[in-house]
Amino acid sequence: PDLAAFESLVRGHAPKFFYGIPNSQNPSGRTYSEGKRRAVAEILEGTDTVFYEDDAFGELFFDGKPRPPVKRHLPKQTVISGSFSKIVAPGMRIGWIYAPAPVLRQFNVAKQAADLHSNFLCQVILHRYLATHDLDAHVARVSAVYGRHCRLMCDLLDDLMPPGTTHTNPEGGMFMTAALPDGVSSMEVFREGVHEGVAVLPGVPFYVDGGGEDTIRLNFSAAGEEEIAEGMHRLARVVRKLA
Amino acid sequence: PDLAAFESLVRGHAPKFFYGIPNSQNPSGRTYSEGKRRAVAEILEGTDTVFYEDDAFGELFFDGKPRPPVKRHLPKQTVISGSFSKIVAPGMRIGWIYAPAPVLRQFNVAKQAADLHSNFLCQVILHRYLATHDLDAHVARVSAVYGRHCRLMCDLLDDLMPPGTTHTNPEGGMFMTAALPDGVSSMEVFREGVHEGVAVLPGVPFYVDGGGEDTIRLNFSAAGEEEIAEGMHRLARVVRKLA
CATH class of the missing domain: 3.90.1150.10 (Aspartate Aminotransferase, domain 1)
Structure with missing residues (x-):
């Protein structure tokens, strides 16, 4: 992001929520530099804004080296989610989320209201795949x-x-x-x-x-x-x- | 429903949407009589209210005779949905929807934005089960x-x-x-x-x-x-x- 514009939006609007894709963004393929990651975390630190770090592509770096997530610089305000859709099979519709405990509790209630729970059979299949294959x-x-x-x-x-x-x-x-x-x-x-x-x-x-x-x-x-x-x-x- | 109260709510508030479970309602197990089905359809007919007929339990009548859906009396304003969760396997999270074409187009856009699509592998498994087993x-x-x-x-x-x-x-x-x-x-x-x-x-x-x-x-x-x-x-x- 344009850091000056981002900082002014955060200060001016105190958003509840900022959604970003630091790794290989869809549609551009752009990746935040390490400096941008730190700067985004510094701008958000101590505000009421939750950073939703969509990391669907974070494992797919051509040099094989995953970048440290923004969550590392902003652990208490960041929700990070990933997906097995891009690395195992899109048709399973199974992903994961890693969030501060109070956010996770609210998320679980909202998810249960929205869809009860994720497809169970494919979670078992995926678990078996992960336990018996070398995903890396x-x-x-x-x-x-x-x-x-x-x-x-x-x-x-x-x-x-x-x-x-x-x-x-x-x-x-x-x-x-x-x-x-x-x-x-x-x-x-x-x-x-x-x-x-x-x-x-x-x-x-x-x-x-x-x-x-x-x-x-x-x-x-x-x-x-x-x-x-x-x-x-x-x-x-x-x-x-x-x- | 209490038909007089229902009619007065529909006339007074012109709701966009009425959600009902005519068959074996959760939590009461109550079923609309045929007369109530017709009366609900008559009250809604010609209004801007869409009736969402949740029919998750419609196949599970102890006498084996499914009741005619309210949609039959109100075809242009009713969305009816069912689920394979109660009759095949809950963990698959697969259901169906039957709606007027303009509603279905909007629904498809909303669903795609919400979850891209339903779990594909379990749709194939379910299709295979339905094609090779006597579900009835x-x-x-x-x-x-x-x-x-x-x-x-x-x-x-x-x-x-x-x-x-x-x-x-x-x-x-x-x-x-x-x-x-x-x-x-x-x-x-x-x-x-x-x-x-x-x-x-x-x-x-x-x-x-x-x-x-x-x-x-x-x-x-x-x-x-x-x-x-x-x-x-x-x-x-x-x-x-x-x-």
């Missing part, structure tokens, strides 16, 4: 593959897209954001892309009050390297046509 | 057992409890409500019951604005007939002590 080795394999995919996609964006295209350089996760040349609309790229058989997500739905018209989110986790190469060639054709 | 035969077996349990529990309430105790007479479901003799507190019965190894749920949490201090919810689905008999003897001792 699996995560390391997956992260290495995603890292190769990400580098390939970045290189192809640099090589194939018309001048004025920029992109983030994720250190982990599954997504990156590309900014299109002046005057190219992400919604048009989305619509034309679908006709060419390449799917991108316009940035617009990621902004609550406007923005993102010139950005697209690209996913590098699911497709293989040949598909990524073919997709980037198709996407470059679409953007060149509209530029 | 299973439901008939379960309903017959619950019916026997319910009759046993009613008989024991009549035989063992002190004068002034009354109870509902469910036609289906898993629950009944008993009203305690004057001056006996359901919270005290709950606390004393736990010491005697018998668990009942006080009626209090089922009332949003007071009430239920003299009622307890009894569950007849999980325990076997011997356990029910033992439990009712213990409960009667507790209530006699407090009466």
